[in-house]
Amino acid sequence: MNEALKSAMMNLMSLHRWATHGKIRDAEEAIRLVGNRPSYDDMVRMAGEHKAPPAYGYDADATSRRGKYRAKQMMKLLDSKDTVSLELGCWDGMVEYWLQRYGVVHAYGIDNRDEGFDDRVDTRVYVSDAHDVGWLDNIFSLVFSYDCMEHFADPAKVLSEAYRVTKPGGLIYLMFGPLYDSPFGLHAYREIPIPYCQHLFAREMLYDYMIDYEQLNTWTLSMFRTLLFGCGKVLKYKEYPDARYVSLISQYPSCFPIRNIDEYLVSHIEVLIRKD
Numbered sequence: 338m339n340e341a342l343k344s345a346m347m348n349l350m351s352l353h354r355w356a357t358h359g360k361i362r363d364a365e366e367a368i369r370l371v372g373n374r375p376s377y378d379d380m381v382r383m384a385g386e387h388k389a390p391p392a393y394g395y396d397a398d399a400t401s402r403r404g405k406y407r408a409k410q411m412m413k414l415l416d417s418k419d420t421v422s423l424e425l426g427c428w429d430g431m432v433e434y435w436l437q438r439y440g441v442v443h444a445y446g447i448d449n450r451d452e453g454f455d456d457r458v459d460t461r462v463y464v465s466d467a468h469d470v471g472w473l474d475n476i477f478s479l480v481f482s483y484d485c486m487e488h489f490a491d492p493a494k495v496l497s498e499a500y501r502v503t504k505p506g507g508l509i510y511l512m513f514g515p516l517y518d519s520p521f522g523l524h525a526y527r528e529i530p531i532p533y534c535q536h537l538f539a540r541e542m543l544y545d546y547m548i549d550y551e552q553l554n555t556w557t558l559s560m561f562r563t564l565l566f567g568c569g570k571v572l573k574y575k576e577y578p579d580a581r582y583v584s585l586i587s588q589y590p591s592c593f594p595i596r597n598i599d600e601y602l603v604s605h606i607e608v609l610i611r612k613d
Contacts, residue, residue, distance in 0.1 A: 374592055375537050380529075380546060389530035390521060395429075400455060404431025411481055412439055414508050414609075420478035423447070425467040425499065426485030430458035437461075445477075468494045470502055478507045486513040486561070486606075487522075488552055493564055500568055503612045509569065514605030517555045518595065520582045521604070524553065532582035533601070536592045558600045569610040577605040 375383070394403070411422065411432065418440040424432055427446030434457055436444035447465035448454070454462055465471055467482075468491055480499040489495045499509050515521045520532035528547035531537065538546075558576075565571065580602055586593050593601060 373589065375589060377538075377542055377545070380531065380534070380538055380542065383531045384529055384546075387530045387532065389526045392527070397455075400429045400431045401434075401457075404429070404433075405435045407432045407483060408435035408439060411436065411479065411510070412441070414479055414481075414510060415441065416478065418442070421445070421476060422479040422481065423470070423472075423477045423502065425470075425480065425482040425495065426488070427462055428453040429455040430462035431455055432483075433461055434458045468498060470498050472502045474501055475504045476502050478504055479510065480507070481510040483512050484514070486511055487516055487554065487556065490552075490554055492554060492556055492561070496564060496568055500610075500612060505612055507612050508572075509610040509612065510608070511565075511610075512605070512607045514577065515579075516558055516561070516603060516606070517553055518557060518600045519602070519604040520579050522553075533585050533592070536601075537585065537589055557595070558603050558606075559597070561606055565606070565608050565610070569612050571608060572611055573607065573609040575607045576603045577607070578602040579604040 394400070415422065419442070421443040422436065422441065422445065424444075424446040427433060427448050430446050430448075430453075433444045433446045434455065437460075444461060446462040447467065447470060448462070449464065449466055451464050467485070467489060480503050482495075482499075486492050486495070496509070496511075503509055515524070517523070517535065522533075523529075523535040523543075525534065525543075525547060529543065534543065565574065578599075583598075583602070586598070586601060595601070
């Protein structure tokens with residue numbers, strides 16, 4: 338087993354041993370049993386009982402702070418300011434804005450639409466599809482993406498494209514989530530703050546309660562593990578679990594058919610891959 342994956346699995350094993358005072362063990366057992374499903378009235382009640390996670394933030398200050406932080410993180414991966422980088426799913430382009438201010442001249446970003454492009458970003462952000470980026474092979478020293486792999490229609494195709502345009506010896510960095518099966522995997526917590534609502538309630542019921550869904554590919558944790566460890570040399574791999582709401586799995590086990598409870602616990606994945 339790859340050392341990075343082994344480390345991630347050890348972290349999850351530690352979480353299981355801790356077991357949030359037995360709740361994870363209870364949830365694992367409950368998954369094997371048949372249970373009831375919550376009603377629409379339950380959904381209304383539960384929505385009032387749960388608070389939404391902190392807002393992501395799209396105002397000018399929030400996008401600047403987020404872009405600056407991420408640019409600093411990417412600076413640690415660049416071997417020089419003359420290297421060429423590409424962000425997939427750049428949205429506002431503020432990472433590129435800050436990379437350029439840190440002296441990285443060739444910092445590019447793409448997104449499939451321009452409505453998010455910040456007016457402060459004047460160059461090197463383009464409308465393009467991450468599934469077919471349009472650049473030649475072996476161009477970039479660093480290809481990276483934040484909070485997008487769970488949205489891309491075909492993550493395998495996106496990673497293949499990232500690998501293709503990365504130089505030999507170059508790096509691919511991905512940080513993304515929440516995964517679809519995790520507590521807030523529907524990305525709808527601003528409208529309905531119930532953890533695991535995508536599993537607890539029928540889609541039609543959710544449509545009645547809220548306006549729309551974000552575009553999500555619904556890939557499972559195991560699918561992402563297989564994909565990420567099948568491409569290049571994995572230098573870092575970390576899974577971020579969220580075990581705060583396992584009591585819902587115990588209460589409504591028939592809503593959680595996957596037998597491996599890790600699928601419901603891991604919220605985010607961080608991975609760094611080197612192209613051989």
